[in-house]
Amino acid sequence: MDKLTKEDVHPKIIEALLGADSNITVEDALENEMILNMGPQHPATHGVLRLLLRLDGETILACVPELGYLHRGYEKMAENMTYYEFIPHTDRLDYLAPLSNNVAWVLAVEKLAGIEVPPRAQYIRMMICELSRIASHLVAIGALAMDVGALTVFLWTLREREKILDIWDILCGARFTNTYTRIGGVANDMQPEALAKVKWFIDQFDDNFSECEQLLNRNRIFIDRLEGVGIASGKDAIDLGLTGPTLRGSGVEYDLRRATPYLFYNEMDFKVITYPEGDCLARYFVRVDEARESAKIVRQILSKIPQGEVRANNPKKVLPNKVEVYSKMEELIQDFMIVNFGINPPVGEIYSAVENPKGELGFYIVSKGEGHPWKCKIRSPSFVNCQGLPHMIKGHMVSDVVAIVGSIDPVMGEADK
């Protein structure tokens, strides 16, 4: 293996890694210490996360995460496109749960523009949020198990996720990058076949999910690799700004669906799952239980979902139905105006956050009354959760890094924006 040189690692990163008081350089042969570069092309870092580790033997003394290998400048792009045009780009943030991001974005814009959304559309949104939470957690659990050596679980959880992708296929014609929501509603009503498929999925989910779980819950190797590894106490977790399952695995009962209810979450009956240990195993159990809670919410939605419109009647802000655009003059003009000039929300600003599978996804939008936002900031959960990595990794072995990164479940598409 080639030695790291100054060209590979920027001196400022070395400085951060070693602490300002040290004068060791990379080329120096260290007695016991060495600097190990992990990623950005590493199968266990879930994308292009780069970690620089300072090792003493096999113990990690310090860790510096490097981000930006997937930086596409979405915040800059958002300032140069209309609010509608940005919906497809939100798919590419957390690409394991694209529909949650769609919902988060339109909720922010609707709050800013003051658009009322019909209840049926809200219920559909809530359903797709919960289903994508299940899908995302299935990948997280499978990938975590695969990272620590249990390959079968990954295949089984992806089999379950495939069924959710099939639902998306019926619902909006795309399996992965969905772009299903619209400002003021959703693209189309949920088809009876899609509803039937959701019902079928939820009915068989518990049994099939238990199967996956049984491979892990009493698996000695799996538990030994995760128990007591990567501990973040509740106080540290809040201070580091961790959100989502990572925070709840540290025993903090904080869920935006309960703290600041949006959609119809205040009418739903579900538990906020917490585990007090704060290690990787606790985060795994939070995800398992949360997937079950989500299934519970979907079941309630299926029994409660009302009939009615799925798009608000607000000609200046909400796109008309495609059928009407082709056959009526008024609708054609509205469509033309919205597509070309945007929806011009009033001057103001909004911070709207939702509970995504990975944690709190917030959009901060500043409007100057124009068709495109003046500023758009994406507060992505993976970005902030990655900040907890150095704290959790310190003092563990190199092999534990893989488990800790897997238990945080970062998606670099959203951490790098």
Add this chain to the structure above:
Amino acid sequence: MKIMEFKESLLQKIKDSLPKFEFTSSESIGELTFSINKKDIVMVCQLLKNDPDLSFNLCEDITAIDWARRTDRYTVVYHIFSMDNKFRLRLKCNVDEEDCSIDTVSSVWKTADWEERETYDMYGIKFNNHPDLRRMYMPEEFEYFPLRKDFPLMGIPGSLPLPKK
């Protein structure tokens, strides 16, 4: 109802604890915003976090706005959340172009570390006393600040050299 009471007690508390502190509060779409002077930022954040009744323990987001043609060109925006009171507060500080710096709040919330690095990377606002102010996304040698309004959308040709073979 509880939220209204909390808002009143928040304003009262700040007036009692910091009698000389100047700020303006405004409210839009149900969100409370304090506009404060940039020299007060650390002091106010310490009060907001450490006071047991207020306890804004979660720093959700730090970012900046570039107003392009305004006298105070930038505004640094903080979103903080009180988990106990379920209340979100926005703090705003104006920063002008000549003295493009503000004190860091990373001593108050650890989250602020990376959030401020990102703001520095994108807007070039320096955070005084920050422990590790490196660029977050862009390479360290990059000379420009991409989210400033004078940076073109298509980028600057040649500003990002290809890696050596």
